[in-house]
Amino acid sequence: MNNEQNKIPQATAKRLPLYYRFINNLHHQGKLRVSSKELSEAVKVDSATIRRDFSYFGALGKKGYGYNVEYLLSFFRKTLDQDEVTKVALIGVGNLGTAFLHYNFMKNNNTKIEMAFDADPNKLGSDIGGVPVYHVDDLEDHLKNTAVAILTVPSTEAQGITERLVDAGVSGILNFTPARISVPDHIRVHHIDLSVELQSLVYFLKHYPLEEEAGD
Amino acid sequence: MNNEQNKIPQATAKRLPLYYRFINNLHHQGKLRVSSKELSEAVKVDSATIRRDFSYFGALGKKGYGYNVEYLLSFFRKTLDQDEVTKVALIGVGNLGTAFLHYNFMKNNNTKIEMAFDADPNKLGSDIGGVPVYHVDDLEDHLKNTAVAILTVPSTEAQGITERLVDAGVSGILNFTPARISVPDHIRVHHIDLSVELQSLVYFLKHYPLEEEAGD
DNA sequence: AATAAGTCGTGATTTTATTCACATTCTTTT
DNA sequence: AAAAGAATGTGAATAAAATCACGACTTATT
Ligand SMILES: NC(=O)c1ccc[n+]([C@@H]2O[C@H](COP(=O)([O-])OP(=O)(O)OC[C@H]3O[C@@H](n4cnc5c(N)ncnc54)[C@H](O)[C@@H]3O)[C@@H](O)[C@H]2O)c1
Ligand SMILES: NC(=O)c1ccc[n+]([C@@H]2O[C@H](COP(=O)([O-])OP(=O)(O)OC[C@H]3O[C@@H](n4cnc5c(N)ncnc54)[C@H](O)[C@@H]3O)[C@@H](O)[C@H]2O)c1
Numbered sequence: 001m002n003n004e005q006n007k008i009p010q011a012t013a014k015r016l017p018l019y020y021r022f023i024n025n026l027h028h029q030g031k032l033r034v035s036s037k038e039l040s041e042a043v044k045v046d047s048a049t050i051r052r053d054f055s056y057f058g059a060l061g062k063k064g065y066g067y068n069v070e071y072l073l074s075f076f077r078k079t080l081d082q083d084e085v086t087k088v089a090l091i092g093v094g095n096l097g098t099a100f101l102h103y104n105f106m107k108n109n110n111t112k113i114e115m116a117f118d119a120d121p122n123k124l125g126s127d128i129g130g131v132p133v134y135h136v137d138d139l140e141d142h143l144k145n146t147a148v149a150i151l152t153v154p155s156t157e158a159q160g161i162t163e164r165l166v167d168a169g170v171s172g173i174l175n176f177t178p179a180r181i182s183v184p185d186h187i188r189v190h191h192i193d194l195s196v197e198l199q200s201l202v203y204f205l206k207h208y209p210l211e212e213e214a215g216d
Numbered sequence: 217m218n219n220e221q222n223k224i225p226q227a228t229a230k231r232l233p234l235y236y237r238f239i240n241n242l243h244h245q246g247k248l249r250v251s252s253k254e255l256s257e258a259v260k261v262d263s264a265t266i267r268r269d270f271s272y273f274g275a276l277g278k279k280g281y282g283y284n285v286e287y288l289l290s291f292f293r294k295t296l297d298q299d300e301v302t303k304v305a306l307i308g309v310g311n312l313g314t315a316f317l318h319y320n321f322m323k324n325n326n327t328k329i330e331m332a333f334d335a336d337p338n339k340l341g342s343d344i345g346g347v348p349v350y351h352v353d354d355l356e357d358h359l360k361n362t363a364v365a366i367l368t369v370p371s372t373e374a375q376g377i378t379e380r381l382v383d384a385g386v387s388g389i390l391n392f393t394p395a396r397i398s399v400p401d402h403i404r405v406h407h408i409d410l411s412v413e414l415q416s417l418v419y420f421l422k423h424y425p426l427e428e429e430a431g432d
Numbered sequence: 433a434a435t436a437a438g439t440c441g442t443g444a445t446t447t448t449a450t451t452c453a454c455a456t457t458c459t460t461t462t
Numbered sequence: 463a464a465a466a467g468a469a470t471g472t473g474a475a476t477a478a479a480a481t482c483a484c485g486a487c488t489t490a491t492t
Contacts (some may be wrong), residue, residue, distance in 0.1 A: 011449055013423070019413035021394060035469060038264045040233035044396045048451055048467095055471055061468040095315035099409075102311045111414050113220075113370060147421060148414075172421045174414060178237060179261045179435030186426045190417050193407065198327050198364075201406050202302045205388045207229070207364060210402045227479055251439060263482055271441055279440040280488030291462095 012053045018043055019053070020076040026069050035066035080111045087146045089170070091161055092153035093118040093133055096176055100150060101129040113150070115142055119157075135160070143168040155179040229271045230339040235269070236292040242285050251282035298326045305386070307377055308369035309334040309349055312392055316366060316389055329366070331358055335373075343372045352377070359384040371395040 019194055022042050026034055036054075040047035054060045061067040061074060069171070077083065088105075090097055090113050097116065105111050116128065117136040124133055132141055139161075149170045153161055158179035165173065166187055173189045175181055176195075218362075238258050242250055256263035262376050270283070271278045276291060277283040293299065304321075306313055309332050332344065333352040340349055343431045350358055355377075369377055374395035381389065382403055389405045391397055394412075400407055 008423070009426075009449065010420075013419055014412075014416045016419060017412045018409070020345060020415075021411075022396075037469080042396060044398075045230055045330075046451070048453095049449085051471065052450080053471090060456060063456060064460095064468050066469060077470070080415065080419060088414070095318045098491055099311035099315040105411060105414060109411055109415060111418060130422060148418060149416075165222060172417050174417055180258060182260075186418055188417065188426060190425075192232070192410070192413055194408070195229070195237075195321060195325055196233045196404060198304070198321060198366075199236075199296065199325060199391055200230045201388045201404065202327060202364060203229055203232060204226075206297060206405055207224070210404060225478070253439080262481070264483095265479085267440065268442080268480080275441070278441055278488065279486060280438055282439060 008056045012056060015045060015053060016076065016080060017044075018045075019050070020073075020080055020082070023069060023072050023076060027073050031069050033066045034069055036061075036140075065106065080110060085109065086111045086112045086148055088112060088148045088150060088163075089114065089138075089143060089146045090116040090131070090150045090152065091118075091165070092151065092157075093120075093123045094152060094154075097152035098128060098149075100152065101131050101196065104131070109150070114146070117142075137166055137204075140168050143170065146170060148172045148174065151175045151177055151181075153177060224272045228272060231259075231261060232292065232296060235262075235266075236289075236296055237289050239285060239292060240269060242290050247285050248283055249282045249332045250288070252277075255283075294325060297317065300326065302312070302327045302364055303330045304328060304364045304366060305330065305362045305381075306332040306347070306366045306368065307334075307352065307355075307381070308367065308373075309336075309344065309431060310368060310370075313366075313368035314344060315345050315354060316368065319345070327364070330362070333358075355380055356384050359386065364388040367391045367393055367397075369393060 019039070022039065023034070025042075029145065036047040036202075037051045039050055044048075047080050051061075057075070057079065060072060087142055088111050090100060093101065093116050100157075101113060101116060105113060113131050116133045117139055118124065121134045121135070123134055126133060143165070146168075147170065149165050149172075151158060151161065151173055155177040156179075158177040158181050161182045162173060162183060166183060171187055173181070173187065175182070175189055175191050176194070178190070178193060181189060229340065233241040235255070238255065239250075247415070252263040252266045255266055259266075259356070266280070267277075269338075273291070276288060278427050282413050304327050306316060309317065312375075312378055313332065313334075317329060317332060321329060329347050329390065332347050332349045333355055334340065334349055335352045340351055341354065342349060358378060362384075363386065365381050365388070367374060368420065371393040374397050376398045378389065379400060382399060387403055389399070390399070391405055392410070394409060
């Protein structure tokens with residue numbers, strides 16, 4: 001599944017869902033074609049970078065013309081496996097977890113939170129946003145064919161839950177806790193560390209002031 | 217404020233809050249010294265990268281010894297301006313916004329959400345997590361000396377609100393909406409795009425399978 | 433006091449990502 | 463049908479980040 005196109009840089013791979021979303025928007029707006037320059041303005045990525053990114057998949061566009069929106073869309077849909085839904089489990093139905101359950105990740109997306117877990121008996125039973133909430137003790141019973149988990153438990157619980165997830169066959173974890181969890185080599189973890197994001201934004205503001213405008 | 221240490225790579229700057237948090241943990245555990253190797257295991261960053269990162273600030277450690285935890289901590293506290301609190305406003309008290317208000321970003325942090333805004337009259341008045349919620353019509357009246365805003369409004373509102381924030385003097389925006397907002401050059405925007413994060417995790421799982429373990 | 437073990441700081445190298453710049457090709461206009 | 467304009471795809475250049483690898487110094491041990 002990967003060897004055919006093994007050379008796609010990680011930086012490119014991370015931008016693909018973004019491209020997909022904006023191409024989708026264009027399609028809904030009824031646009032028939034788009035240039036890398038236009039797309040660049042929409043997604044805020046340099047147009048040369050966009051052309052380079054697309055070129056890893058072959059020649060998707062036409063010189064002098066740009067890209068056909070319909071074609072791009074169907075190409076990216078295939079590439080991002082948009083027709084096949086990936087099952088996701090969420091662990092920790094607290095502030096953040098509840099927000100995710102209410103949000104419909106499916107709108108534009110090939111993923112679906114199918115079940116949630118919590119340790120607090122008060123959270124159980126109710127379907128939050130249409131997703132059933134089970135007790136975390138029953139994790140292993142319900143987690144069948146679930147490839148991805150979203151971790152929104154207290155950071156002290158993160159490592160323990162992670163180990164159970166891995167044993168239960170999960171192979172990707174989106175970790176929102178501040179803990180840096182340890183996993184075997186074949187498991188992929190993406191950390192989204194909101195405090196770090198906020199702090200680093202503040203650091204950049206103080207230490208890397210951007211050009212003041214010359215007025216408009 | 218920046219010229220003294222102008223050469224710190226962005227990748228390094230993004231890791232600083234992470235280092236700070238873990239050094240803080242070590243301090244609370246009563247550890248007196250730490251090596252780049254130990255720290256590496258905790259934060260999951262290569263030890264050479266850590267030494268390189270630290271070296272941009274001069275010689276913080278001692279050869280053959282490692283780093284003094286107390287010294288590192290006080291150094292990073294200064295560097296990250298932990299003694300000075302940055303005021304933050306949050307716009308959009310919905311699922312995600314409410315979660316952030318309940319979360320105490322201050323725990324380990326130099327930032328504080330001081331006020332929130334929403335367009336829905338039902339959300340007003342109540343202090344969520346101790347933060348007052350005002351009507352978005354009054355944005356300009358309340359936003360004094362607020363450098364940073366967190367955007368958790370519907371994506372259709374993002375650009376309009378952004379323009380008002382910029383006019384009101386905000387210089388950094390943490391954007392959780394899927395919209396790619398346009399800002400003048402002197403404004404810094406960090407995008408946290410949760411759908412993209414989830415989709416790209418799925419993409420990596422399918423296209424970049426990691427080494428299977430040889431068992432243990 | 434000498435030896436061994438541990439660890440930093442950094443020059444050099446490698447890897448990854450971005451950007452430039454232009455020949456080529458397609459579209460549109462005259 | 464020719465000329466002008468638009469936009470791709472990519473080799474080459476540049477920039478940014480990560481990693482290797484080792485000399486220099488510190489601490490611990492015998
Ligand atoms: N809320 C935010 O804005 C925010 C911001 C940054 C980071 N985080 C991090 O995200 C995580 C969740 O934050 P939150 O604000 O939603 O916390 P929360 O306390 O509201 O939610 C945690 C939930 O996990 C459940 N839980 C506890 N132990 C469990 C276990 N062993 N198994 C399953 N469920 C368990 C709790 O019952 C609770 O419902 C935390 O690690 C926090 O540090 C949150
Ligand atoms: N909740 C999630 O898990 C999640 C995940 C990914 C992205 N997002 C994005 O984050 C944003 C917020 O998501 P949410 O789930 O919290 O949505 P939400 O609808 O629950 O909250 C949006 C809030 O903004 C308020 N609002 C609307 N117009 C406003 C305006 N002009 N000024 C001020 N407030 C206004 C609404 O009253 C509402 O309270 C959206 O853009 C969404 O796409 C959310």
